[in-house]
Amino acid sequence: xxxxxxxxxxxxxxxxxxxxxxxxxxxxxxxxxxxxxxxxxxxxxxxxxxxxxxxxxxxxxxxxxxxxxxxxxxxxxxxxxxxxxxxxxxxxxxxxxxxxxxxxxxxxxxxxxxxxxxxxxxxxxxxxxxxxxxxxxxxxxxxxxxxxxxxxxxxxxxxxxxxxxxxxxxxxxxxxxxxxxxxxxxxxxxxxxxxxxxxxxxxxxxxxxxxxxxxxxxxxxxxxxxxxxxxxxxxxxxxxxxxxxxxxxxxxxxxxxxxxxxxxxxxxxxxxxxxxxxxxxxxxxxxxxxxxxxxxxxxxxxxxxxxxxxxxxxxxxxxxxxxxxxxxxxxxxxxxxxxxxxxxxxxxxxxxxxxxxxxxxxxxxxxxxxxxxxxxxxxxxxxxxxxxxxxxxxxxxxxxxxxxxxxxxxxxxxxxxxxxxxxxxxxxxxxxxxxxxxxxxxxxxxxxxxxxxxxxxxxxxxxxxxxxxxxxxxxxxxxxxxxxxxxxxxxxxxxxxxxxxxxxx
Amino acid sequence: xxxxxxxxxxxxxxxxxxxxxxxxxxxxxxxxxxxxxxxxxxxxxxxxxxxxxxxxxxxxxxxxxxxxxxxxxxxxxxxxxxxxxxxxxxxxxxxxxxxxxxxxxxxxxxxxxxxxxxxxxxxxxxxxxxxxxxxxxxxxxxxxxxxxxxxxxxxxxxxxxxxxxxxxxxxxxxxxxxxxxxxxxxxxxxxxxxxxxxxxxxxxxxxxxxxxxxxxxxxxxxxxxxxxxxxxxxxxxxxxxxxxxxxxxxxxxxxxxxxxxxxxxxxxxxxxxxxxxxxxxxxxxxxxxxx
Numbered sequence: 001x002x003x004x005x006x007x008x009x010x011x012x013x014x015x016x017x018x019x020x021x022x023x024x025x026x027x028x029x030x031x032x033x034x035x036x037x038x039x040x041x042x043x044x045x046x047x048x049x050x051x052x053x054x055x056x057x058x059x060x061x062x063x064x065x066x067x068x069x070x071x072x073x074x075x076x077x078x079x080x081x082x083x084x085x086x087x088x089x090x091x092x093x094x095x096x097x098x099x100x101x102x103x104x105x106x107x108x109x110x111x112x113x114x115x116x117x118x119x120x121x122x123x124x125x126x127x128x129x130x131x132x133x134x135x136x137x138x139x140x141x142x143x144x145x146x147x148x149x150x151x152x153x154x155x156x157x158x159x160x161x162x163x164x165x166x167x168x169x170x171x172x173x174x175x176x177x178x179x180x181x182x183x184x185x186x187x188x189x190x191x192x193x194x195x196x197x198x199x200x201x202x203x204x205x206x207x208x209x210x211x212x213x214x215x216x217x218x219x220x221x222x223x224x225x226x227x228x229x230x231x232x233x234x235x236x237x238x239x240x241x242x243x244x245x246x247x248x249x250x251x252x253x254x255x256x257x258x259x260x261x262x263x264x265x266x267x268x269x270x271x272x273x274x275x276x277x278x279x280x281x282x283x284x285x286x287x288x289x290x291x292x293x294x295x296x297x298x299x300x301x302x303x304x305x306x307x308x309x310x311x312x313x314x315x316x317x318x319x320x321x322x323x324x325x326x327x328x329x330x331x332x333x334x335x336x337x338x339x340x341x342x343x344x345x346x347x348x349x350x351x352x353x354x355x356x357x358x359x360x361x362x363x364x365x366x367x368x369x370x371x372x373x374x375x376x377x378x379x380x381x382x383x384x385x386x387x388x389x390x391x392x393x394x395x396x397x398x399x400x401x402x403x404x405x406x407x408x409x410x411x412x413x414x415x416x417x418x419x420x421x422x423x424x425x426x427x428x429x430x431x432x433x434x435x436x437x438x439x440x441x442x443x444x445x446x447x448x449x450x451x452x453x454x455x456x457x458x459x460x461x462x463x464x465x466x467x468x469x470x471x472x473x474x475x476x477x478x479x480x481x482x483x484x485x486x487x488x489x490x491x492x493x494x495x496x497x498x499x500x501x502x503x504x505x
Numbered sequence: 506x507x508x509x510x511x512x513x514x515x516x517x518x519x520x521x522x523x524x525x526x527x528x529x530x531x532x533x534x535x536x537x538x539x540x541x542x543x544x545x546x547x548x549x550x551x552x553x554x555x556x557x558x559x560x561x562x563x564x565x566x567x568x569x570x571x572x573x574x575x576x577x578x579x580x581x582x583x584x585x586x587x588x589x590x591x592x593x594x595x596x597x598x599x600x601x602x603x604x605x606x607x608x609x610x611x612x613x614x615x616x617x618x619x620x621x622x623x624x625x626x627x628x629x630x631x632x633x634x635x636x637x638x639x640x641x642x643x644x645x646x647x648x649x650x651x652x653x654x655x656x657x658x659x660x661x662x663x664x665x666x667x668x669x670x671x672x673x674x675x676x677x678x679x680x681x682x683x684x685x686x687x688x689x690x691x692x693x694x695x696x697x698x699x700x701x702x703x704x705x706x707x708x709x710x711x712x713x714x715x716x717x718x719x720x721x722x723x724x725x726x727x728x729x730x731x732x733x734x735x736x737x738x739x740x741x742x743x744x745x746x747x748x749x750x751x752x753x754x755x756x757x758x759x760x761x762x763x764x765x766x767x768x769x770x771x772x773x774x775x776x777x778x779x780x781x782x783x784x785x786x787x788x789x790x791x792x793x794x795x796x
Contacts, residue, residue, distance in 0.1 A: 180733050182550055182557075182598035190731075219600040221733060225540050247735040251747065258742055258766050260773045267736035275556065275730065281784055284556040284582055285730075286777035360769045400737075407734050408752050412605065 008052050010117050017119040018047040025340035029310045032194045032278060035337055036100070039129040048076040050121045052113055059108040059123060064455035065091050069108055069123055076126060085134045088127060089141050093166045094159070094205045094454070096135055097188060099128025100197050101300075102451045103331045135204045142211050148172040150468050153237040155222045155410070158186020159450045160243030160441030162209060163457030164464075168241075169212040171461075171470050176237075177209075178220040183274065186245060188450070190274040191266070193304050195311070196334075199273075223413035232436055239436045239464045242416075242424060243457055246404040246442035252296070256354030261290065261362035265297070265305040265401035272308050287312070290397025294318045294365050296351055298328035300449075302401035303335060306343045309397070317343050318393055322350040322370050322383040346393065348372070350385065354398055364392040404447050421446065429463040430456065438464055514595030518571055523654035526578045529563070529625075530590055535570030537601055543629035544607030544724060544756050547572070548732040550598035551586045558582055559729045559751075561626035561701070562602060575625030581781035588789075603732045604755045607722065609633045612697035613640060616688055616719075617663070618710055620646035620681045623702030626724060628658060630699050635662040642688050642695070643667065646681035646706070650674035681706060685713040695719055700759065704768045711759035721759035725750045728773055742766040 021037040022028075028035050039047065051073040059069040068087050075084035088095045104110070104124035112120035134140070150173040154161045157179035169175045183189055188202045210216070222228065222244075231237045249264035251257050268287070271277040277287035293309040295302050298321035309317045319338070321328060324347045328335060339345065349367040357363035369389035372381035406422035417425045417433035423446060424439040426432050432439050440456030442448055519531035537547070546561045564573035578587040590596070607630050615634045619627035624645050634641045643663035647653050648671045659666050667684040668676025677683060681702070689695060698721040700710035707723040714721045727739040727750050734752035741750050742763035748754060 180600055181731065182600070190735075219598050221600050221603060224545075224602050225536055225600075245735075247733075248749070248752070249735070249737040251737070251740075253747075257747070258740070258770060260770065264737040267730060267738045270730050270736050276554070280777065281781055283554045284781060286556070286774040286781065288774055288777055360772075409733060412752070 010052065010114065013050045013052065013114070013118075014046055015118055017050070017122050018043045018125075020122070020125050025337075025342070028195065029307075029341035030313075032311055034198055035195050036333075038132060039125055044076055044126055044129045045079075047122050047126055048073045050114060050118075051077075054113045056113065058111040058113060059121075062108045062111040064107065064451045065458060067091050067108075067127070072130065073121070073123075073126060076130070081130065081133055082137075082139060084130045085139055086141060088130055089134075092127075092454070093163055093208075094131070095127050096131030096201045097159075097197060097205055098451050098454070099124050099126075099131050100201075101188075101192060101331075101449075103300075103449060105332050107451070132201075135201065140208045140211055143170055145170060145213065146172050147174075148470065150174070150238045150470070151176070151236055152464065153231045153235070153240045154178065154243065155228070155240065156186060156243040156245060156441075156443075157184040157206075157216060157218075158243060158245050158441065158453065159188065160245075160453040160457035160460075161186065161241065162206070163454040164241045164243065164440070164461045165214045165457075166209055166212060167458055167461030168239075168464060169209070169214050171465055173238075173468075173470075175212075175214045177214060177216050178222050179216060179218045180221045181274065182218050184216045184218060187247075190270040191301065191304070192450075193269065193273050193308050195307065196304065221409070223409040228410065228414040228416065228434065228437055232434065237436075239438065239467055241457070241460050241464065242410060242432070242437065242439040242443060243441040243453065243460075244407055244410060244443045245453075246406055246423075246447045248405040248407045249400060250403050250405055251400055252351065252402065254351060254353055256356060256362070259354055259356055259362050260360055261288070261396055262354060262398045263400070265295070265301045265399050266404075268305050268399055269301070269308060272312065278308075278312060288397075290314050290395070292316045292318075292395045293397045293399065294320055294351075294393055294395040295399040295401055296320050297401035297403070298323075298325075298330055298335070298345075299401060299403070300330045300334055302399075303330045303338050305399045305401050306338050307334075307341060309399070310341055310343065314397075318395070319343055319345045320349050320351060320365070320367060320393070321345070321347055323372065323380065324348055327380045348383065350383065351398075352390065355392065357396075362396050362398055364394045365398055366390055366392050404442070406443065406446070410443070429466075430460040431463060431467070436467060438467075514597050515599040517590050517592055517594050517596065520590065520592055523575075524652045526587075527622075527652065527654065528576055528578070528587055530574045530576065530586075531571045532574065532596060532599060533571050534599060537599070538565045538567050538570050538572050541565040541572060541602040541629075542606030543609065543633045545602035545604050546732070546755060547574070547599055547601030547603065548729070549574070549596055551582065551590065552597050555585075555597065556582055557598070557730055557732070559603070559726065559732055561724065561726075561755075563625035563628060565629070573625075575622070577622045580778055581785045584782075584785060600732070603751060605753070607633070607699070607724075607756050609637050610697070611637075612720075613638075614642070614692060614695045614697075615639045616642050616644060616685060616695055616698040616700075616714075618644045618646075618681050618685060618698065618700040618702070620700075620702030620706040621648075623700070623706070623724070624655065627699060627701045628655060628662075630701075631659060632662045634699075635664075640664050642692065644669065644681050644684035644688060645676075646670070646684070646702070647675070648672070680709065682709045682713045685710060689714075689717055689719070698722070698759075699724075704764050704771065707759060707762075708764035711762065711764070715760055722756050723759040723762060724755045725757060725762065725767060726755070727767060727770055741770075 072087040109120040275285035276283035289312040370383035376382040441453035617631040739750040
């Protein structure tokens with residue numbers, strides 16, 4: 001081989017994106033097993049070939065946690081799969097989760113150079129394949145951790161809390177994660193259904209956190225059992241991270257919302273996923289499944305609610321969205337899968353009333369057709385009702401998946417400053433109005449994605465390290481040669497308050 | 506958070522049966538006992554395949570580190586708990602205290618009304634009012650004399666206690682609303698009323714105090730899953746709009762509550778609940794046959 005590796009061109013790579021193995025639509029629409037079966041090793045090797053290894057690396061910038069994507073793909077090509085895992089886990093704790101639930105088309109894959117000409121490299125599928133392989137092989141990267149005397153309390157065991165917990169544990173802190181439910185995982189457990197993200201995958205990732213020394217305390221409602229102030233003042237936590245999520249579901253305030261058969265997507269999904277109502281009567285939680293289900297909204301939660309309803313045995317499942325498909329916030333793959341499974345999409349319609357069957361149950365949803373007008377502040381075209389276009393869609397269950405508001409508990413029970421919408425106010429470093437207390441994820445930004453919450457958890461971890469005067473250990477695990485330039489015993493002179501010594505190799 | 510003694514779950518340290526449907530469990534959870542305030546509730550899951558059910562905290566003992574739950578065995582889960590929960594057994598999940606604590610204000614003369622499953626939950630409020638220096642009139646409703654419990658506990662913290670039974674076998678004959686009528690007649694200066702019980706009883710109490718413009722608080726018990734504001738199953742209709750009982754309540758001004766809406770919404774899962782109950786009956790029957 002010549003000194004410089006020959007540069008790949010767009011003509012040299014496999015032209016078509018390698019498809020993932022999937023369950024057949026009609027079969028999977030009746031079971032809760034995972035839809036996307038992922039790649040086999042030969043698929044991963046083939047798809048890895050499609051990366052141009054372009055010097056610009058737009059994908060890395062497109063990733064909220066800046067995974068070194070070309071690096072890990074290169075290791076796959078070299079068949080150094082463990083190496084690929086190490087590259088990913090140096091920035092992303094949960095590859096098996098993120099590979100499944102990230103909206104890659106708006107992130108890494110959306111800016112992929114290959115995507116200018118062909119379909120972009122299937123980065124998400126590759127990441128997932130590496131993550132799954134790691135679970136199967138039992139790999140986990142437990143670094144050498146030099147303990148310090150700091151204790152960090154994390155409120156909420158969802159993606160933001162898990163990401164923050166991992167970073168703080170790696171930095172040597174004693175980390176306790178509090179969760180109100182009886183199982184850890186937050187939205188990954190109660191919200192995202194098994195056919196999209198199996199709970200076994202979530203549990204495997206949580207086990208890796210436990211390996212880092214993170215302690216999970218379930219059945220603990222922070223704010224009410226003890227307050228944020230008590231954590232700082234009485235319980236000996238040197239820093240606290242709040243990642244409680246948004247999770248106070250919105251309704252529209254139209255007539256008929258209190259009819260039986262109207263519920264939030266959160267309620268439907270929690271009953272079905274976390275509480276296993278789908279396995280009634282083996283599990284006790286009830287769920288009156290709908291025969292004709294209408295779901296309002298077109299985000300990922302709406303897609304989950306639609307597809308869960310199908311699997312619970314609904315005859316017809318309709319998605320009602322006031323804008324068009326182009327504006328739908330769900331991942332492209334989810335909309336595609338939902339369509340394949342038989343979900344009927346009603347674009348450009350908005351419910352105006354939920355109609356009663358005379359026994360306080362839902363009979364139908366009265367909707368109005370919309371047209372798209374001028375762009376609003378979000379940049380999307382504002383939907384405007386068409387006069388006289390009202391019509392009814394038959395339904396016996398109506399599910400709201402139109403977003404959430406701020407959960408009020410932390411605000412009710414602490415002096416933390418909130419913003420106008422009731423979310424926790426933070427500065428750019430995610431510090432709240434109480435010293436030592438940081439917050440991130442949906443409770444700061446409002447409903448967003450898993451990877452954005454993880455990004456926030458990691459940003460908060462960096463701020464907490466700065467607050468505690470800890471050396472930022474982010475890059476300790478990279479292969480960068482330590483010293484000798486401007487370093488003392490392998491430690492950059494610019495660093496203060498370091499907690500470990502890194503010996504030059 | 507696990508209780509202090511070893512093993513997963515939360516240990517039942519005492520049990521008392523008041524009747525063939527009503528029983529008391531005292532559960533060890535020192536932190537919860539310390540944090541609990543009158544009017545708050547917990548969510549309990551009795552076993553791993555169980556459902557999460559909200560139960561009002563009937564008492565808490567900070568010295569012993571325990572909380573007390575009084576449960577009526579009416580559905581599958583509560584009847585199973587009645588059968589399985591013994592001293593030394595453990596609840597899989599116990600989380601709380603949930604909800605905004607009751608506001609124990611400056612009221613000088615207070616009615617504390619409890620009916621059926623609401624008798625136990627109104628006790629911490631009666632005690633708190635007494636401790637705040639108020640004149641407390643307790644009104645408790647039971648079907649019949651044999652079902653009466655905690656009369657002594659209420660006597661200890663109430664300046665007056667009016668027992669009401671449907672058949673007149675103890676106290677006065679009639680519903681708690683009759684007790685309220687008599688109390689208001691004797692005390693025209695009552696400035697607050699707390700009423701806890703089945704929705705139909707709370708509705709009756711609201712109507713009994715409305716003409717006298719007595720500020721009346723009810724504790725609502727709609728269907729819940731998480732109890733943290735996340736599912737919205739517990740939304741209740743007030744004249745001021747829709748609220749979530751778990752995080753905006755459970756206490757609300759009785760004169761603004763749409764009780765009919767609450768009662769209909771409590772029927773949401775009736776069919777599945779009945780199915781679960783029937784299956785439970787069948788399994789009990791089979792079990793007793795085997796034995």
